Amino acid sequence: AAGPSCLLALVFLAVLLPGGAPLLQASQTWTLLKVQQLLGRPPALRHWRRTTDFCGGGGTVAPSASVVCYGDTVTQLHIAGDAGGAPPLPLNFSLGALVTTLSRLPDLKVLTLSGLGLWGPLPGKLERLAGLEIVNMSRNYLYGPIPRGLSRLQGLQTLILDDNMIGGEVPGWVGTALPALAVLSLRNNSLAGTVPESLGRAPSLRSLVLASNNLSGNLPDMRGLASLQVLDVGGNSLGPAFPRLGRKVASVVLSRNKFTGGLPAAELSSFYLLEHLDVSLNRFVGPFPPALLSLPSLQYLSIAGNRFTGALSDKVPCGDNLRLVDLSSNLLMGSVPACLRPGGKPATVVLSSENCLDRGDGSQHPSPFCQNQALAVGIVPRHNEKKKVSRHAGFIAGIVMAVLVAVSLVGAMAFFAVKKMTMEGAKTRPSATLMEDHTSTSSAYPSKLFADARYISQTVKLGALGIPPYRSFSLVELEAATNNFANSCLLGQDSYGEMYLGKLSNGASVTIRSLKVKRNQSSQSFNRHIETISRLRHRHLVSALGHCFEYDLDDSTVTQLYLVFEYVQNGNLRSRISRVAKGIQFLHGGIIPGLFGNNLRISNILLDQNHVAKIGSYNIPILGEAAKSEGGAGSRHQTDSTMLGDKIDIFDFGVILLELVSGKPITSIYEVEIMKELLLWAMAEEDRARRRSFVDPAVSKSCSEESLRTVMEICLRCLAKEAVHRPSVEDVLWNLQFATQVQDDWEGEIRSGDESPVSSSRTARSSRFSR
Secondary structure, X not given: OHHHHHXXXXXXXXXXXXXXXXXXXXXXXXXXXXXXXXXXXXXXXXXOOOOOOHHHOOOOEOOXXXXXXXXXXXXXXXXXXXXXXXXXXXXXXXXXXXXXXXXXXXXXXXXXXEOOOOEEEOOHHHHHOOOOOEEEOOOOEEEEOOOHHHHHOOOOOEEEOOOOEEOOEOOOOHHHHOOOOOEXXXXXXXXXXXXXXXXXXXXXXXXXXXXXXXXXXXXXXXXXXXXXXXXXXXXXXXXXXXXXXXXXXXXXXOOOOOOEEOOOHHHHOOOOOOOEEEOOOOEEEEEOOHHHHHOOOOOEEEOOOOEEEOEEOOOOOXXXXXXXXXXXXXXXXXXXXXXXXXXXXXXOEEEOOOOEEOOOXXXXXXXXXXXXXXXXXXXXXXXXXXXXXXXXXXXXXXXXXXXXXXXXXXXXXXXXXXXXXXXXXXXXXXXXXXXOOOXXXXXXXXXXXXXXXXXXXXXXXXXXXXXXXXXXXXXXXXXXXXXXXXXXXXXXXXXXXXXXXXXXXXXXXXXXEEEEOOOOXXXXXXXXXXXXXXXXXXXXXXXXXXXXXXXXXXXXXXXXXXXXXXXXXXXXXXXXXXXXXXXXXXXXXXXXXXXXXXXXXXXXXXXXXXXXXXXXXXXXXXXXXXXXXXXXXXXXXXXXXXXXXXXXXXXXXXHHHHHHHHOOOOOOHHHHHHHHHHHHHHHOOOXXXXXXXXXXXXXXXXXXXXXXXHHHHHHHHHOOOOHHHOOOHHHHHHHHHHHHHHHHHHHHHHHHHOOOOOHHXXXXXXXXXXX
């Protein structure tokens, strides 16, 4: 009897030992190898073979690939690319085929396909993987709306689609159709519209991340979400009301939105589990509630970039866990609490510049500044939303036209190359040797070189554009404007010199470019460059205001050149794409002839205080002799040596159109190529839905079908691989002006129909006939 018992024990142990683990079903092994093939055999999967023991750990390469089995079937599949992501998979890749293949793993519960270069609309076929509980498809190139098919995954607990191009709105069914959903993360996509009220009723939701989209309006009431711990909606246009949250929330990020009014002090003081609170860069006003500093669990607090008022006191208590407090750029007065000073809480980083606090270190405004600003808070009238949208649409409509006009001006100067003013770090300014006074000329100075009247056209001197006449500056003026070129005024530097922010005696802010000069440059060279620079004056350029030379006393040679430009402070067009896209600005203009290697980039189109677009980064001509320019999205990567300069500019302008149409930033030529292929896909058939799926939703809602198609077609032509196949500047201009006219007619028909009972049918008919 002992013999059979012993044998049974040995069999039982054999099953428990790793060597006795069951092999994966042959059909599922085939499925995994098919997945490997469809993904282009990424490095993490290159060791997969038909003989691989997937259930025994043979398919795992931590942390990039992992296969987990239960018995002889796959329950978890994790495949992740490098941290930086992967380029898009080839054009023959089919996301639908991949999902169909995965559906042959019937017990799959956890699926990670992150950073693998997947592209295409997120397929509704995912519903076939009925057992899915966790889905992570972040850091890919997925676009289009979130499909309704996901609502049928009743066991779905985690959905992560960060860093894609998902568009449309957050579906209303998310909060009700997925009762087990605990984590929803849609960071850095192109979602628009409002956050649905149903999310306030999601029974299991613990983490909601919707940061870096184009969402607007108030957040739903989430006080009923007893499990909610993380809310991150930074980088949208949400507001104005502060969200209603449950008391157990641990992290709240509302930065870079449109929240206004005061903080709900009483409500926040009851958040005893709150560890992270970021409300920076909003429009909050009113007294700052110091009780926030004493929340027992709080580690991170940022209220920077608002209009909080009130006087802080030495005696304000602080919580024991505080690690960083950022109070900067508000209207606070009084003293930094003693518990936040060095020695009070040594482990806490405290930022408090640009308030009116009693610090005595030069980082604060004078007290009257905060007092006057505080009086103005809440008094400035607000326009209603409809007027605001109309105003945005109005100024947006002129942005691209402004760019095009500016481009024409720069293009007329064929030898002038644009250079991106990318500057890093700080550098000590060399000591001055001599300076030029703009009112008199020393005998040591080459008077022929500095007689501005000989180089500056009379039309520029007239200041007809509302810009001060171009003139020469003295070094004394520039030193006074920059506090003797203090590091605090340094905006950045590159291999040629430094860039400073200055304020002239008349109160005007200027940008001062300090350039190192080669000693072997001739007077004729300086003459030519100053003549060119002095003519760079246009409403849609960051215009040159003047120059200053610094000399060597021994031989009167120029050792340093200072160029003075307008200061433009409202950011760039990319920083406003989500709002710009709500209008039709990319239809309202065309590229006018004459750009030659000007490195056009959307990030270099700046907006002044009146939201006037200005080309803000161009190569100083004097630098063109020393080094070639860095190049834009097109010129930076194109290698065709026979390519004409104007065709490079057309390619770069095509990239700008592509960014505006899609609503996605483009930083490399590879991204240009994949986005161009997606645009080709969208234009391949007369399919309105396919075409609109590529377009930023805000743009799609605001544009007629015919005008949108015209812009997409000319964008494709601008991005032609061969320079000779790209259109002429006249062709581009004609097409965009045609699109503008079509759009204007369409909008006029809608406006005239607002008072007519047939307006809706009329709009539909217009859209249908314009195909």
